[in-house]
Amino acid sequence: MAEPAGQHDRDCPGRIWSAMLRLMMGAPMKVSELARATGVPIPTIKYYLREGMLAPGRRTSVNRAWYDHGHVRGCG
Structure with missing residues (x-):
C-alpha cells in the first residue's frame, strides 16, 4: 500500500525540526527542506518557480539549488 502524502514527514519529526532549525538560523535550504519548513x-x-512567482534559488549544480528566508516568505 502506498504511503499517504506527507505521512513520511509525520513519521520523521527530526526532519521537520531540522528544516525549522535551518530556517531559524537563516541557513540555506534544499527544496525539500523549504517544503517542510513552509508546509507547501x-x-x-516547483510550479511557483516555473511561473516566476518565486525567485530562483542559488544554483549549486545542474539539478540543485539553495533557498533562503526570502523564499520562505514567498511561499507564504
Whole structure:
C-alpha cells in the first residue's frame, strides 16, 4: 500500500525540526527542506518557480539549488 502524502514527514519529526532549525538560523535550504519548513508541497514550489512567482534559488549544480528566508516568505 502506498504511503499517504506527507505521512513520511509525520513519521520523521527530526526532519521537520531540522528544516525549522535551518530556517531559524537563516541557513540555506534544499527544496525539500523549504517544503517542510513552509508546509507547501514540493510540486507547488516547483510550479511557483516555473511561473516566476518565486525567485530562483542559488544554483549549486545542474539539478540543485539553495533557498533562503526570502523564499520562505514567498511561499507564504
